[in-house]
Amino acid sequence: MQHSSNLTVQEYLSRREAFINDERSLRREHARLLTLSDAETQADRVVRQIRAKEAQMIWSATNDGMQHMFPGMEFLMARDIIVKTKLFDILTKMPKGALLHGHLDAMVNTRTLLRLALEQPAIHIRIPNALTSSSIKTTLPQFGALPRGQWASSPSLTHAAYKSGEWVQIQKARETFDASLGGPEGFDNWVIGCLTINPAEAYVTHKTTDKIWEKFASIFRGLILYEPIWYPYIKEFFRTSVDDGISFIEARINFGYKCVFLLFSHAWPCQTMCNAEGHNVLPAREWVRAFGRAVEDVKREMKDQGREDAFLGAKIIYTTIRMYTPEELEWYLEECLTLKQEFPDLIAGFDLVGHEDSLHPLIYYLPQLLRFQERQKELGIDVPFIFHAGETLGDGTPADVNLYDAILLGTKRIGHGFSLAKHPRLMQICKERGILVEMCPISNEILRLTSSMPTHPLPIIVNHGVPVALCSDDPAIFGNMGLSFDYFQVLVSSEITGLTTLGQIARDSLEHSTLEGEAKAHALAVWEKRWQQFCKEVAALEP
C-alpha cells in the first residue's frame, strides 16, 4: 500500500510540473528560457537571491514612520529605501531598450527644470494672492515667458502689496521670497511641491483616482514652452534617459494650444510656445525641428564619448487632449499630417491624452479618426494610432470601452491598458496581432488605480502572454525618473518574474517600437550585445 501510494505521489508530481509549465508557457519569456546563456541563467539566479534577501532584511522591517512595509509598497514612501538597495543598483545598469510612453512635459527632474528657468529673465510667475504661511500650502503658480518690453518690476510674491495675477520675474520672485517662508530655498521647495505629487496627497488627501487627477492636471506645462528652455530641456531628457540604460525614445508631445487652465477659479488660456523674445508665436514645426536637433546633438555627444550604441534616437507621438470638439480635433489631425510630411522620421504616431474617466471617449471622435486614416492613404503616409485606452478602474464604462475602439481603429500599441485584464478576447487579440501594452505601474499606483504593486494587474497581462513594455508616464511629477524604478517595482512583486522576464520586456519595447527594418534590427542587435554584457556583470556579483 505504502509503495503504491508513493508511486501515485510521483505520478502526481510529474503531472503537476507539466500542468504549471503548460500555463507558464503562455508567458513571452518562456521560449527564451530554453536558450539562455550561462551568464543569463546565473544572473537571473543572483537577482532572485538578492530579491529574497532584501524582502527579508529590508521590506519586512517596521519603524514608527513606516508601519506597513512590503515589496512593491507605495512608491512615494518606498522611494528613499529603493534607491539604497542592491537590486535597484543592478537595475540602473540594465539596458532597457525603448521608452515608449512618456509625456514630454514631465520628463526632466523638476529641480533641473527650475534651474533652467531661473537662467531666463523672460520667465515670469504669477499667483492669485500674495503668499502667506497659511496660503502657501494651497496656492499653485502659473509660469510664462514675457516679451522684453513687458518684463515686470512688480513686488515680491510674498509682499502684502502683491496684486492677484501680477507677473513677477522668476529670479526676482525667488530672491525676494520672504524669510518667514524659507527665503530662496523656500521658494524652490514651494515650486517643486507644486510641480510634483507628495505622499500625503496620493495616500491621504487625494487618495481616489478622480481627486489625485485634479492635482495631477494642475501641474502640467508652463515652464517648458519657451524656446530657450525647450531645447536644453529635451537634451537633458535624452541624456538622463541614456544614463538609465534607455537607448530609444518615443515621446508624447502635447500640441494642445487651445487648452485652458482652470486656476484661481477662473480659466486662463494656455499659451503656445514662446520664442526667445517671449512672443507667443513659435509654430509647431519649430518645436519638432528643435526636438530633431536635440536628437542629433545627443547622438553626436555619445559618438564623441565612444558610446554610439547608447542612444539610437528619438521620435514624437503627436498628441492632443481628449477635450476638444470633433471639429477642433480635425484641425489637430491635419496639423499632425502636415508635420509628418515635413518630418517623416520624427513623427511616429498620433494619440489623444487626458483623464479618460472624465473626458471624451474615442468613439466621440469616430468620423474624424476614420477620416484621418483616409487622409493618410490620400497622402501616401503612415501615422499609426498609438492610443491611450483603459486607464481606468471602470468595468464597461466609456474609458474601459475605449479598449475596443483603440483595437478596432488599429492601434499599434495601447497606452496603459490598465483595464485590459478584464477583457479575455482583447487580450487574445493583442497577443495574436502583437499589440503591445505600454504599462505604467508607478503612474497607476500614484494616480490610485491600484493601492500598491501586488494588486496591479500587470501579472495578469503577462501571464496571458500579452506583450508589455514598462513606462514612466510622467516621471518628473511622480519621482520615477528613468525606467529603473518601474522595473524595480515589477520585479519585487512577483515570484515568477525574474531578470529573464525583464529582459523580454526590454526586448519587446524595441520589437514593438515604431522603428522598422534595418534600424530595428540594429537596435535589437545592439541591445542583445549590451544585455549579455550586463548579465555577465550581474552573474559575477555576490548575492
Place this chain on the structure above:
Amino acid sequence: MQHSSNLTVQEYLSRREAFINDERSLRREHARLLTLSDAETQADRVVRQIRAKEAQMIWSATNDGMQHMFPGMEFLMARDIIVKTKLFDILTKMPKGALLHGHLDAMVNTRTLLRLALEQPAIHIRIPNALTSSSIKTTLPQFGALPRGQWASSPSLTHAAYKSGEWVQIQKARETFDASLGGPEGFDNWVIGCLTINPAEAYVTHKTTDKIWEKFASIFRGLILYEPIWYPYIKEFFRTSVDDGISFIEARINFGYKCVFLLFSHAWPCQTMCNAEGHNVLPAREWVRAFGRAVEDVKREMKDQGREDAFLGAKIIYTTIRMYTPEELEWYLEECLTLKQEFPDLIAGFDLVGHEDSLHPLIYYLPQLLRFQERQKELGIDVPFIFHAGETLGDGTPADVNLYDAILLGTKRIGHGFSLAKHPRLMQICKERGILVEMCPISNEILRLTSSMPTHPLPIIVNHGVPVALCSDDPAIFGNMGLSFDYFQVLVSSEITGLTTLGQIARDSLEHSTLEGEAKAHALAVWEKRWQQFCKEVAALEP
C-alpha cells in the same frame, strides 16, 4: 465624400457592436439575456436607474468625516450609508440561492452571540491583566465554559486585585465592569470590539494583509464551543440567513481541536466543545448531530409559517486548519470519513482553512490527501474536496500555486480563488469543468487583498465566464451579515453587471452546490419561482 465617410461610420458601428457582444457572450448570464421575461428586463432596467441615481446623489457626496466616497468604497466606512439606500433595500429581498462559503464560527451577529453567552452561568472570561483605560484598547479576552464545581468567584476584570488568567463568570464580569470604562455597556462594547474588525484597524493600523490577519486570527472560537450555545447559535444563523433570502447553506465547521491560541504571549490550548455541564468532552458526532437537529427544526418552523420553500436545508464542509503535521492531518481526515459514514446527508466536503500566505500549502499534505481519496473508494463514499486556494496577492507564491493543486486534486469548487485571475489556463479549466469560485468580496477587502471593490478581480473572473458565487466568509467579524452586502458591493462596482448577472450568480450557487438529483432540481425550481416574483416586485418600483 461625406456620404462614403458616413457609410464607413455605420460599418464601423455595426462591427463594434458585434465585437463587444462577442466578448460579453463569454459571461454566464449572456445566454439568459435572450430569454428574459418582461419582468426581468424591466427589473434590470429599474435597478440600473436607481444605481445611477444613487451613484450621483449618495456616492459622490463629500463631508468632513468621509472625504473619499465612491460606489464600492471601503465597506467598514460605507456600511452605515449602504443600509439606507434603496438599492440595498431591494437586494435584501432578492432570493440568493445558496450560501456556499461561510465559517460557522463567525455567522451570527456578535451582539446576539454575546446575549446567548450572557444567559449561560458556565461561560467565563479571562484576560492577561486587570483592565484599565489604557490597556482596554489592546487587551483581548478568552472565553470558556467551566464545570459547575469550577465556577469562579473571582473579582471583577477591572479590579486591581484581578490576577492574570483568572476566570470570571461572564455575567458577573459584565455587572462589575468599572463605571470609568463604561459599566456593563462598556463591557459589551469592549467584547464586541474584540470580536469584530473596525475601520481604524482595517484601514490604518493593520492595513496590510499580514497585519489584519493577526487581528482576524485572534477573534475566532471560544464562545460557541458550548453545547447550550452551539445549538441556538446555529438556529439563529439559519433564521437570519433565511431572512436575507438564502435558501440553502453549506457551512464550513472547523474541527481543529488541537489548535492553540497565542494569547498573552503564551500559548493556551484551544478547548474542544464543552457539554452542558461544562466538561470538555463533547465529541464531533454530537456537534454534527446538533447541526442536523437545527436544520430539521428550522425547516419545521418554516413549514409551520407556510414558508416551506424559504429553507431547503444545510450541510457541513468539514474543515481543519492548515497548520498541523501531515500525520496529525491524517487523524482529521479519518474523522471526516467516520462522520460522513454516520451522517451521509450532512457531511458535504472537506477543506483546509487558515492564512494561506503563512501556513502550509496543499502540496505539503499530498500523500495524505491522495490517501483520503483512496479511502473513499474503499469505503464507497464520496467527500469532495472544496478547497480554499489563491486567497493571496502572491504571483507564483505557494498560496497562489495552491490553485494548481486544488484543481489537480479535483476540487469541486474553489474557496476565494482571489489570484485565479492571474491564471488563463486555470480559468479555462474552471469554465470547462464547471468549477465554481466562491468569491468573498467584502472579506477580501477587509483582509486587504483589495483596497476597495473597483480594484477587486471579480469582473475579470466574471468576464472570462468562470462560474462564481458571492459569499460572506466571516460576516460576524466583518459586519456583512447575510449576502445582501456582498451583492450590493458587486452591483455598484460595474456597469456591465446588472440584476440579471446577480440572478445568474444566485442560480449558479445552487447549480454548483453539493445538492444532487431531485433535491437540486427542486431547489432550482423553487428559486426560479421566487426570482420571477422578486423581479415583478422590482419592476413595479419607481426608479
